Amino acid sequence: xRPDSAEALKAAGNAELNSAEFAAIAEIMQRxxxxxxxTGKTTLVQSRLSRRLRAHGLATFRDYVRLVASDAEERAAMxxxxxxNHTHFFRENHHFDHLCRTTLPWLQARAQRQPVRIWSAxxxxxxxxxxxxxxxxxxxxxxxxxxxHGDVRLLATDIAxxxxxxxxxxxxxxxxxxxxxxxxxxxxMRPVGSDFQMVxxxxxxxxxxxxxxxxAWPMRQLYDVIFCRNxxxxxxxxxxxxxxxxxxxxxAPGGYLYIGHSERLIGAAAAQMTSCGQTIYVKQCDTA
Ligand SMILES: C[S@@+](CC[C@H](N)C(=O)[O-])C[C@H]1O[C@@H](n2cnc3c(N)ncnc32)[C@H](O)[C@@H]1O
Numbered sequence: 049x050r051p052d053s054a055e056a057l058k059a060a061g062n063a064e065l066n067s068a069e070f071a072a073i074a075e076i077m078q079r080x081x082x083x084x085x086x087t088g089k090t091t092l093v094q095s096r097l098s099r100r101l102r103a104h105g106l107a108t109f110r111d112y113v114r115l116v117a118s119d120a121e122e123r124a125a126m127x128x129x130x131x132x133n134h135t136h137f138f139r140e141n142h143h144f145d146h147l148c149r150t151t152l153p154w155l156q157a158r159a160q161r162q163p164v165r166i167w168s169a170x171x172x173x174x175x176x177x178x179x180x181x182x183x184x185x186x187x188x189x190x191x192x193x194x195x196x197h198g199d200v201r202l203l204a205t206d207i208a209x210x211x212x213x214x215x216x217x218x219x220x221x222x223x224x225x226x227x228x229x230x231x232x233x234x235x236x237m238r239p240v241g242s243d244f245q246m247v248x249x250x251x252x253x254x255x256x257x258x259x260x261x262x263x264a265w266p267m268r269q270l271y272d273v274i275f276c277r278n279x280x281x282x283x284x285x286x287x288x289x290x291x292x293x294x295x296x297x298x299x300a301p302g303g304y305l306y307i308g309h310s311e312r313l314i315g316a317a318a319a320q321m322t323s324c325g326q327t328i329y330v331k332q333c334d335t336a
Contacts, residue, residue: 072113073130081207081262096129131207136224138228140308146325151304159194167273169261177215178254179228201255203271205258206259216251221244271298272299274303276305278311279308281310304330
């Protein structure tokens with residue numbers, strides 16, 4: 049059967065995922081991305097993976113489970129299909145209030161003496177890192193001057209290559225940019241047809257990379273600010289604690305960690321962090 053034949057498409061769409069097949073898929077997600085799939089997610093997994101079955105002309109999940117067992121490329125595609133990439137500009141705005149009022153003056157003072165590094169871990173399509181960038185740039189060209197004189201770099205990483213590519217492009221629909229305050233939008237976005245793109249000065253601050261947070265991190269220096277929001281909710285407690293410990297280790301003393309609204313620090317690393325706002329933590333200075 050040809051993968052794109054009407055018969056193949058119909059068969060893939062009707063394929064049902066049984067509990068053994070779900071368990072095999074959940075085990076791969078846990079092993080490779082540390083994403084925990086609860087059994088209640090069977091319908092979601094079935095509908096999101098039916099596209100993958102169609103792409104390979106497979107009619108059953110039994111055949112798909114066999115394929116992912118032996119094909120690393122398809123395992124990566126499966127993980128991407130099962131990630132949730134929901135995000136938006138100025139999401140959880142209290143974080144950006146804190147960033148502008150408290151963290152920004154600290155970063156500006158630091159940038160006079162040393163490099164400044166900021167990381168959006170699990171960046172999705174880039175709205176988070178560009179919201180951070182606009183807070184640093186300020187409302188006009190004059191407020192951005194400090195960035196032109198310092199060594200300030202923003203890193204955005206995600207396990208899903210297609211969202212990393214969107215981050216690099218920095219191109220968003222009119223609907224997506226609607227939550228951005230007008231002054232920021234007018235200074236740091238330009239219209240491209242009916243869409244809007246982050247201007248070159250904003251994009252040049254950002255490096256976007258594919259990175260599975262549970263693999264080795266290539267960064268060599270400490271980070272001043274880490275955003276990891278609405279990512280750890282997908283992991284089990286052991287994975288969360290492991291990741292928290294690595295974030296805390298990667299933070300410079302006095303650096304800030306921002307996590308999602310429904311998240312909290314649960315591991316031993318929390319002892320090195322002080323809460324300084326809703327889901328905002330600062331690394332204690334004597335823990336270097
Ligand atoms: C819901 S989005 C959050 C986006 C943004 N941080 C926000 O709060 O708006 C979660 C992102 O985490 C990414 N992700 C999930 N597991 C990951 C892993 N093991 N390594 C890296 N990124 C991961 C997903 O691909 C997805 O883009």
